[in-house]
Amino acid sequence: MGKWPSKPFWRGLLITGVCALSVGAMAGSAQARVVRAKAPAASHEAAPPASTSLPALQAQSAPAEARLLEIYKLVGAGQTRQALSKAEALIKDVPNFQLAQLVYADLLTAQMRPLPSMGHAPDDLAAKAPQRLDQLRMEADRRLQALRDRPPQGALPTQFIELPPTTKHAIAVDASKSRLYLFENGPHGLQLVADHYASIGRLGADKSFEGDQRTPLGVYYITSRLDARKLTDFYGIGALPLNYPNEYDRRLGKTGGGIWLHGVPSDSYARSPNSTDGCVVLANPELQTILDRVQPRSTPVVIARSLQWVTPLKTEPQRRSLHNLIEGWRVARASGDLNRLMSFYSPQFANGTRDLNQWRQTLEKEVTQQRGRALQLKDVAILGWKDKSDILVVTFGEVSDGQRTGAVKRQYWGKEGGLWKIFYEGVIG
Incomplete structure (x- = not known):
C-alpha cells in the first residue's frame, strides 16, 4: 500500500x-x-433553461x-x-x-x-x-x-439519539469536510454504509435568510422526491427537498426555503466545495445511491458545521433519560389531568396558529375525547441539536387503545431553566 x-x-x-x-x-x-x-x-438556484x-x-x-x-x-x-x-x-x-x-x-x-x-x-x-x-x-x-479522517468504528453523530425500525435510513452532512454520510438502520441499529463528497453554499453554512447563499444547519427531514423529468438538467438526476425552515428555525426568525439535496448537470461530475445557493449537491452516481434507498417523510437529515461522533454505548444513559421524558408526557396525556399535561409545555409555545392558551383548549378537547383510554406512542424518533440552546425533535405515532392507527405528531422541545419544555407540537400525518 x-x-x-x-x-x-x-x-x-x-x-x-x-x-x-x-x-x-x-x-x-x-x-x-x-x-x-x-x-x-x-426551486431556489438559478438554473439554465x-x-x-x-x-x-x-x-x-x-x-x-x-x-x-x-x-x-x-x-x-x-x-x-x-x-x-x-x-x-x-x-x-x-x-x-x-x-x-x-x-x-x-x-x-x-x-x-x-x-x-x-x-x-x-x-x-x-x-x-x-x-x-x-x-x-x-x-x-x-x-x-x-x-x-474516518469516523471512529461503530460511532454515530451525536444528533441520532433514537430511531425506530420504521426509519430505514438517516443522513448526516459535515459542512467543514464537504461530506455526506448515509446510514442504514437494521437489527443492530444505525450502520454507516456510504459517504460522499458534497458541495454546500457559496458563503458556507448557517443559513439565516432568503438569498444568503448559505446552507442551513440543523435537524431536517426529507419531505418528497422530485423526478429528473420534472426538473431542468441543472439539478441532475433528481432532488430531495428538506423541511427548511423547521420550527426551530422559524422560532429564530430564519427565512428562505427551497433547500434540496440534488445532483449536477449532465456535463459535470462534481461542483466545488462552496458553490451552491444553499443546497447540498452530490455527483449524480452518488445521489442515485441515495435516491434508491431513502424514504421521504421518515428520513432525517442532520447538517452540522462539524459532526461529533460517539458510540451508542456512551449515549445510552442520555437515550434512556430522554425516553423517560417522552414517556412522562405520554402518561400525562393519557391521564386526563390537564394541569399535569400542561406542565410539559413552554410559556412561549406556538405552533403557527395557536399560542399556549389556545393550545390548552385544544388539548382539553383531546383529553376529553381520550376518556381515560390507554395511549401508545409508536415509532418514536428522537433527534438532538445544540447551538444557542439544547433542542429535541421528537416524532411519533399517537394511537389510542382500540385503534390501529392514529395521528403522526412532531414536537420540538427546548431547555428552559434546565427543564425540557415543548415549544411546538403539530400533526404531520
Whole structure:
C-alpha cells in the first residue's frame, strides 16, 4: 500500500493541469442537447433553461473518488507510471470528472519533462485561472481530508439519539469536510454504509435568510422526491427537498426555503466545495445511491458545521433519560389531568396558529375525547441539536387503545431553566 502524498505535492499536481484547461488544452467532451421541463416554482438556484442529457451512470459505477485517491497513493509511492495508467482509465470512464482530468494532465507533463518543482507553472498561465485553481485545491483538500479522517468504528453523530425500525435510513452532512454520510438502520441499529463528497453554499453554512447563499444547519427531514423529468438538467438526476425552515428555525426568525439535496448537470461530475445557493449537491452516481434507498417523510437529515461522533454505548444513559421524558408526557396525556399535561409545555409555545392558551383548549378537547383510554406512542424518533440552546425533535405515532392507527405528531422541545419544555407540537400525518 502506497503512502499518501504530502499536501504540497498533490496540490502542485493540479496546477499545470488547471492552467492547461484554462487555455482550452483539455476541453470536455460534447454532450447531446435535449429540452427538459422547467423546475417547480419553489426551486431556489438559478438554473439554465436548456440542458444536456444525463450520461449513462453505468460507466461511473466504480466509485470515481476512490479511484482518484488510489492515484494519489501511487504518486506518493513514486509509482507515477502506474498512476498515469489509472488516471487515463479514470478519465475515460468519467470524462467529466474535472479534478481527475487535471491530475492526468500533470502526470502527462511529468512524464514528458521534469517540472522545476511540483506546482510550478509559468506566471502567465497560472494567472489565467487563479479562482478555479483555488476551487480545485479545496476540492482535493476536502476529499483527502474526509478519507483520511474516518469516523471512529461503530460511532454515530451525536444528533441520532433514537430511531425506530420504521426509519430505514438517516443522513448526516459535515459542512467543514464537504461530506455526506448515509446510514442504514437494521437489527443492530444505525450502520454507516456510504459517504460522499458534497458541495454546500457559496458563503458556507448557517443559513439565516432568503438569498444568503448559505446552507442551513440543523435537524431536517426529507419531505418528497422530485423526478429528473420534472426538473431542468441543472439539478441532475433528481432532488430531495428538506423541511427548511423547521420550527426551530422559524422560532429564530430564519427565512428562505427551497433547500434540496440534488445532483449536477449532465456535463459535470462534481461542483466545488462552496458553490451552491444553499443546497447540498452530490455527483449524480452518488445521489442515485441515495435516491434508491431513502424514504421521504421518515428520513432525517442532520447538517452540522462539524459532526461529533460517539458510540451508542456512551449515549445510552442520555437515550434512556430522554425516553423517560417522552414517556412522562405520554402518561400525562393519557391521564386526563390537564394541569399535569400542561406542565410539559413552554410559556412561549406556538405552533403557527395557536399560542399556549389556545393550545390548552385544544388539548382539553383531546383529553376529553381520550376518556381515560390507554395511549401508545409508536415509532418514536428522537433527534438532538445544540447551538444557542439544547433542542429535541421528537416524532411519533399517537394511537389510542382500540385503534390501529392514529395521528403522526412532531414536537420540538427546548431547555428552559434546565427543564425540557415543548415549544411546538403539530400533526404531520
